[in-house]
Amino acid sequence: MLAFATALFTARYLTLDPEVFLDQQRAVYLAHRAPLALHVGGGVLAVLLGPWQFLPRLRERRPGLHRLTGRLYLLAVLATGTGGLLLAPHGLVGPIAPIGFTALALLLLISSALAWRSARRRDLVRHRAWATRSYALILAAATLRIWLPVMDLAGVPFDQAYAAVGWTCWLINLVVAEHLIGRFPRPAAAPPVG
Structure with missing residues (x-):
């Protein structure tokens, strides 16, 4: 539900209406529409599509749709990664924050590429792990929108909060x-030969 709420909240940026932009970023967004x-449109779509990829019934019954x-x-x-890098x-x-957001965009692109590559190789254990990492990175859109107000309520000045949120x-x-990946069932080991 958090993913869908984030997508709906963030989609308003697609209007490119300066009134919906964060005051501190309005000039940057207007100069880089x-x-x-790209960043918002791709992010909204990825946030909305991601949860469906983790439904076992969908994967089993409709692999083509998956x-x-x-x-x-x-x-x-x-x-979203390309827009984020730009x-x-x-x-x-x-x-501080730009380096954190650059790292996020790079790691998102890399983890997603590795998820795709492992799926192509039919290495489903690695595919699931990389897909989980990819979606965790996409959900930074949601956690950013949680952390900023929490830090504001805690009295953290905006610049300090934003610098921290670029990473947290x-x-x-x-x-x-990584905790969830560690709990995934492992495939049974092949019996010893000979």
Whole structure:
């Protein structure tokens, strides 16, 4: 539900209406509308498509739909990651937050590419792990929107909060993803030969 709420909240940026932009970023977004549209459009689509990829019944009963949805997710990730890489150098609270957001975009693109590669090789254990990491990184959109208000309520000045959120919005998600991956059932080992 958090993913869908985030997608709906963030989709308003696609109007490119300056009134919906964060005050501190309005000038940057107005100067970089195309990367913003790529980043937000791809992110919204990836956030919405991701949860369906983790439904076992869908994978088992409709593998073709799982593959199609996965390809659409990868295209969405490519758009949001590319837009993010183009926007990050112009981000607030440089260089701390821009470096964090650049790392997020790079890791998202890499983990998604590795998920795709392992699926192509039919290495489903690695595919599931990399797909989990990829979606954890996409969900940085949601955790960012949780952390900023929480830090504001805690009295943390905006610049400090934003610098921290540039990292915490995805690092914590990856820690949770690694915990989940560690709980995945492992395939049975092949019996010894001879």
